[in-house]
Amino acid sequence: MAPTENTSPTGWRDPLDLEAVRHARVLPLDVVQAKGNGHAGTAVSLTPALYVLFQEYLRHDPAHPDWEGRDRFVLSAGHTSLSLYLQHYLSGYGLELDDLKKARALGSLTPGHPEWGHTPGVETTTGPLGQGVGNAVGLAMSARRVHALLEPETTPDEGLFRYRTWCVAGDGCLSEGVSQEASSLAGTLGLDGLILVWDDNRISIEGDTAIAFTEDVVARYRAYGWAIVEIEDAEDPDAIRAGFDAAVAVTGQPVFVRLRTRIGHPMPTVGGTAGAHSGAPGDAEVAATKEALGLDPEQFFAMPAEALAHARRVRERGAAAREDWQTRYDAWRSADPERAALHDRMRERDVTPAAREKLSALRAEPQKVATRIASGAVLNTVAAELPWLWGGSADLAETNNVVISGARSFTPTDYAGDEWPGGPDGSLVHFGIREHAMGAVLNGIALAGYSHPFGATFFVFSDYMRPSVRLAALMGLPVTYVWTHDSVGVGEDGPTHQPVEHLWSHRAIPGLDVVRPADWTETVDAWTRILTADRPTALVLSRQGVPVVSADVPAGEGAHRGAYVLADADATPDLIIVATGSEVGLAMQARDLLTAEGIGVRVVSAPCLEWFEEQDLAYRESVLPRAIAARVSVEAGTGTGWHRYVGTHGEIVSVEEFGASGAGDLVLAERGITVDAVVAAARRSLDATRPEQNPLSEGTNR
Known part of the structure; x- marks a missing residue:
């Protein structure tokens, strides 16, 4: 929406705009004062700038918040949620005063x-x-790529899918390393259409940010390659418009807008101090603020009906913009049915019949390789069929096996490198050594709605990504993490690069599926299910080669179910061995030795416990019958959660200390991940469940 000419001496287009802003900016004070907790100060001081943004610049239709052609607005400083809720209330997104009171x-x-x-x-x-x-x-990355795929001949300003992304961040956001990594990447990519507004109020919870945050932030962003816009007065609508005009005019670069505010303005005593950041400001302060704005201090949660109706006229402008977009979209579909079909496939994340056939053919030709190599084979097999599947690595693409033969890299149009040819339509993202940012960026790509992104690094460095992974799980986003080098079997790089506690620490995240396939076949099966996932998946893969153990398992009956019977005894088993990943091969070897002793052994491969827990009780009981108490789990990581599956008399073969530098097979043996260790554990569990060996059993076969 284009800005409207200023017709008011106060800088507002209409006196009713001023009325809406005056009343809106004290609503957070009323909310927080009534509740006794919350964050009001930033919402108070940002109201003028955000009102200008939502009323005049942001392309949105409050009646259709999911409209595909809308601009995106991200409130990175999420603690000031009232800032966003206020604009949604004023714009008519469905929030009313009662909703604000219930904040x-x-x-x-x-x-x-x-x-x-x-x-x-x-x-x-x-x-x-x-x-x-x-x-x-x-x-912003998604907007650029979708535009390049669907409308390559159209300029960004005229593109149907080339929205702007506005983001409001505070001092705290820009202090965090994740924002610095992401901003560096955005500058390198020259992400025009991305506008980051910094609420520069120089206050954090502990007071003046000068105690810990003193660099020249503007210079830092200029060094990243961003265009710079500075707005010195966040109370002046004309200054705000001038800054936003300059921001939207920039091409070829992301834009960093420094918006100078006084937190809590115009709160007379608390404003400009840490006291404005959070907590109830006090009745006297709220009253004094209302008086400073010319409002009745005895009125609470007040908004003149005429001012609200005026603000909600943005719905009319939004509806007109959406209808114009729809007309152009319909014309585009008619003129270019091939790209329209591509658009539909990307929106639906359609796994085509051709892709499924290729996966079936790949599954039928198992190889004795590391599961990271099997994963790479899957990507190379289906990538051309699935343009919505894209991503990359934190500078480890070839080691993580996410390089897709013949695929273009996601780069600026004018990128001149020969090693990684590409452009804005590329499918391989070079995140650089920025795991933290990679996780957050993947979430943004998924939120755009056209993609199932993936991001890869060594499993041990997944810790750098944890906050983003947790948020992906919280939102239920279709993101896949390709985490390779999954155990102390990494070898010579030593304990700094050998994950130990990571499997169970990630299994502890609700809504995250952790998949550790045993071999080629399980890896193909896992990817087949992951491609239709509607929540995040961690695909944890081996560095070292592994034997093929599941080639004879029918598709849909193995890894898809999370855990399954890979090999069984001729009669009722005496013992169950449950294993994941590279240790499934060890379990099979242990079974052979125990079977030779006359012990009936069932081997259960459990690549994904989350998928297994989704199965009905009858299936889970058929795999792990309660009547069979002698059990062993084997996994090259800590045994933290395996007690749930092996029970009171079960044994856990695990790694309970950090690794060491040496050949991977020797480190695994040094840390107790051996066939002999599994056999010994099996014998201990069998002894514990035999009545003659267990005085607590009282003759009962446990």
């Missing part, structure tokens, strides 16, 4: 931090500072 209350539409999928119009879940900056970068 931070259980079940309300106005939770303490914005939540995607919960409140209409919220583009992403924010709160952990800086994450929203990474999300915004991902949203």
Whole structure:
């Protein structure tokens, strides 16, 4: 929406704009004072700038918050959620005064931090500072790529799918490393259409940011390759418009807007101090602020009906913009049915029949290789069929096996490198050594709605990504993490590069599927299911080669179910061995030795416990019958959660200390991941469940 000419001596287009802003900016004070907790100060001081943005610059239709042609707005400083809720209230997204009064209350539409999928119009879940900056970068990357794939002949300004991404961040966001990594990447990519507004109020919870945050932030962003716009007065609508005009005029670069504010302005005593950041300001301060704005201090939660109706006229402008977009979109579909079909496939993340056939053919030709190599084979097999599947690595693409033969890299149009040819339509992203930002960017790409992105690194470095992974799980985003070098079997790089506690620490995240396939076949099966996932998946892969153990398992009956019977005894088993990943091969070897002793052994491969827990009780009981108490789990990581599956008399073969530098097979043996260790554990479990060996059993066969 184009800005409208200023017709008011106050800088507002209409006196009713001033009325709306005056009343709106004290609503956070009323909310927080009534509740006794919350963050009001930033919402108070940002109201003029955000009102100008939502009323005059942001392309949106509040009646259709999911309209495909809308601009995206990300509130990285999620603690000031009232800033966003206010604009949604004024714009007519469905929030009313009662919703503002219920802010931070259980079940309300106005939770303490914005939540995607919960409140209409919220583009992403924010709160952990800086994450929203990474999300915004991902949203902007998606806009560039979708435009390049669907409208390559159209300029960005005329593109149907080339929205702008606006992001508001505070001092805390820009202090966090994730925002710095993401901003560096955005500058390198020259992400035009991305506008980051820095609420420069120089206050954090501990007071003046000068105690810990003193660099020249503008110079830093200039060094990243961003265009710079500075707005010195966040109270002046004309200055705000001039800054936003300059920002939207920039091409070829992301834009960093420094917006100078006084937190809590015009609060006379608390404003400009850490006291404005959070907590109830006090009745006297609220009253004095209302008086400073010329409002009645005895009125609470007030908004003149005429001013609200005037603000909600943005719905009319939004509806007109959406209808114009729809007309152009319909014409585009008619003129270019091939790209329209591609658009539909990307929106639906359609796994084509051709892709499924290729996966079946790949599955039928198993190889004795590392599962990271099997994963790479899957990507190379289906990538051309699935343009919505794209991503990359934190500078480890070839080692993580996410390089797709013949695929172009996602680069600026004028990138001149020969090693990685590409352009804005590329499918291989070079995130650089930025795992933290990679996680947040992947979330933004997924939130855009056209993609199932993947990001790769060594499993041990997944810790750098954890906040983003947790948010992906919280939002239920289709993101896949390709985490290779999955155990102490990494070998010579030593304990700094050998994950030990990581499997169970990630299994502890609700909504994240952790998949550790045993071989080629399980890896293909895992990817086949992952491609239709509607939540995040961690695909944890081996560095070392592994034997093929599941080639004879029919498709759909193995890894797809999370855990399954890979090999069984001739009669009722005496013992169950449960294993994952490279240790399934060890379990099979142990079975052979125990079977030779006359012990009936069932081997259960359990590549994904989350998928297994989704199965019905009858299936889970058929795999792990309660009547069979002698059990062993074997996995090259800590045994933290295996007690649930092996029970009181079960044994856990695991790695309970850090690794060491040496050949991978020797380190595994040094840390007790051997066939002999599994056999010994099996004998201990069998002894514990035999009545004659267990005085507590009282003759009962446990």
